[in-house]
Amino acid sequence: MVRSDAPFTAQPDLAHRIDSTLAAALAYWGGSFEQVAGMTITLDGARYVECGGVPGAIGCYDGDIRVSTGDMGNDFACVEQTALVHEVGHAVIGDRGHTDPRWMDFESVASALDGRSGYDGERQTACPVAVSVWRHPPCRH
Numbered sequence: 001m002v003r004s005d006a007p008f009t010a011q012p013d014l015a016h017r018i019d020s021t022l023a024a025a026l027a028y029w030g031g032s033f034e035q036v037a038g039m040t041i042t043l044d045g046a047r048y049v050e051c052g053g054v055p056g057a058i059g060c061y062d063g064d065i066r067v068s069t070g071d072m073g074n075d076f077a078c079v080e081q082t083a084l085v086h087e088v089g090h091a092v093i094g095d096r097g098h099t100d101p102r103w104m105d106f107e108s109v110a111s112a113l114d115g116r117s118g119y120d121g122e123r124q125t126a127c128p129v130a131v132s133v134w135r136h137p138p139c140r141h
Ligand SMILES: [Zn+2]
Pocket: 086, 090, 096, 098, 136
């Protein structure tokens, strides 16, 4: 579901890009497509997404996944840059407190997804992924 006007959300490759990002994230977390089957993924243009009262969330998993399509007021250039990889982790392993060491790694999934194209308006741009968007130190929320 798209609730954003970030240019990448209007591209014809969006479904394929979401699928391949899911595949990379599931490989990282040791999950399978059955674990995300039937889930709604919402791409939200708001800077922060609604997440059970958690302030400042750029992504949320509560049975469905919502991710912001921007950060600091700028649109992401591609779906790979969103918090989707992080939220798939919650769908696969739960761990709301981020105690698993994989929350602070993500290097292998970053290299799997790096080098793809992004979109800036009508222009095609690079889409470097930043593990800092996906990382989360141990906490309770
Ligand atoms: Zn999290």
